[in-house]
Amino acid sequence: MLELKDIHGGYGKITILNGVSFTIPRASITTVIGPNGAGKSTVFKAIFGLLNIHSGQILLDGTDITRESPRQMIGHGVTYVPQGRNVVPQLSVYHNLELGGITAPDQAQVRRRIETVMEQFPILRTFRDRKAIELSGGQQKQLEVARALLLDPKLILIDEPSIGLSPNLVQEVFRTLQSLRDQGVTILMVEQNAKAALAMSDYGLVLELGQTRMHDRAATLLADPRVGRLFLGGQIGDEG
Numbered sequence: 001m002l003e004l005k006d007i008h009g010g011y012g013k014i015t016i017l018n019g020v021s022f023t024i025p026r027a028s029i030t031t032v033i034g035p036n037g038a039g040k041s042t043v044f045k046a047i048f049g050l051l052n053i054h055s056g057q058i059l060l061d062g063t064d065i066t067r068e069s070p071r072q073m074i075g076h077g078v079t080y081v082p083q084g085r086n087v088v089p090q091l092s093v094y095h096n097l098e099l100g101g102i103t104a105p106d107q108a109q110v111r112r113r114i115e116t117v118m119e120q121f122p123i124l125r126t127f128r129d130r131k132a133i134e135l136s137g138g139q140q141k142q143l144e145v146a147r148a149l150l151l152d153p154k155l156i157l158i159d160e161p162s163i164g165l166s167p168n169l170v171q172e173v174f175r176t177l178q179s180l181r182d183q184g185v186t187i188l189m190v191e192q193n194a195k196a197a198l199a200m201s202d203y204g205l206v207l208e209l210g211q212t213r214m215h216d217r218a219a220t221l222l223a224d225p226r227v228g229r230l231f232l233g234g235q236i237g238d239e240g
Contacts, residue, residue, distance in 0.1 A: 001027040001186050002047070007056035009046050015054065016042045024203060028153075029177060029187045029228060031197040031218065033231050034207035036188050040190040041083065043207070044157045047188075048080045060155070069211035074103065079148040081153050083160035083190075085138050087147075089133035093124050096132050100147030110150060117146040121176070138169030142176060155186045174200045195232045198222050206231065 010016040016039045020227040024030045030086035032186045045051040047058060049069045058066045059078055068078070087096050097117065101110030118125040121142050132140060134175045141161055148156055158177070170193065177187055178200060198204050204221040206214035216220060221227045 001061060002041070002060040002188070004047070005057040005059070006017035007043075007046055007053060007058065009051050009053040009056070011052065013164075016210050017051075019212070020046075020207065020210065021212050022205055022215045024162060024186065024188060027181060028202040029189065029200065030203040030205055030206045031148055031194070031201040032188065032190045032207060033194040033198070034213075035231070037209040039208075039210040040207055041159050042210070044080060044159055044188070044190065048078065048157060067230075071110045072103070073175040074151060075238070077152070077154040079151065079156050081144050081148050081156065081158040081161070085164075086134075086144050087132040089170075090131055092129050093105055093135070093143060094128045094148050096143055097124070097150065105150060113152065114148045119150050120149070120179070121146045136169065137165045138172045141165065141173050145173075145176060145180070149180075149185075152193060153185065154190065156180070157188050159190045160192055161189065162191060162196075170196065173212060173215050196224070 001024060002098060004020050005015050007020040008015060020039065020043055032043065033125060046053055049067070049072065053067055059066060059080070065073065065076060079169055088099065097114045098110070100111060104110050118128065123139055124143060126147055127139070132143060135143065161173050165173065177189070181187055189197065198218040198221055201218040204211065204216060204218040206221065206227065214227065
């Protein structure tokens with residue numbers, strides 16, 4: 001579905017990505033892991049048109065989308081959930097959802113999509129008139145994901161969904177993502193909790209120094225001693 005071919009890029013004259021290549025299939029979850037400064041979030045910005053790409057190619061379902069703008073990416077069915085809290089705290093849950101479809105030409109369709117996503121996330125219907133700031137961290141993350149679904153995306157880029165959440169809420173968010181995967185949505189995720197993220201993913205990708213170091217099934221990476229020692233604190237696959 002999504003393919004990156006030898007992507008080099010960065011900000012101005014500063015190069016961050018030095019040859020990132022990978023392919024992810026439709027209706028799957030792929031987790032990107034690696035040390036700080038590896039270029040994980042930068043890859044998302046490259047895909048979503050927020051980065052200066054010097055060379056390489058990005059394909060979505062075989063179509064070249066290299067260097068297209070965020071608005072064009074939304075038109076292609078790609079949405080981006082950046083790290084941190086991205087709700088408008090003083091607006092209601094419903095009004096936050098409306099913001100997700102503000103660029104759509106058919107607002108009647110947006111309202112129908114809001115009803116659909118509230119069926120997927122019942123807690124949002126329960127709290128539809130509450131201010132977003134009154135939601136728990138996990139509920140706010142569900143709101144962010146639901147808002148990203150308003151334009152019926154086929155690919156969601158989600159950056160560090162577990163930041164600031166308790167372990168129980170992290171699992172709640174992960175179950176939400178798995179449910180979306182089961183409905184046919186493709187998810188590419190950067191996650192600091194590498195062990196838990198790989199455990200719930202289909203594929204994993206290891207970035208280091210702006211390059212693809214490993215790309216395999218998530219279970220294979222979890223069992224790899226190198227991944228365990230370098231990125232999982234030695235808990236998985238570390239033979240001592």
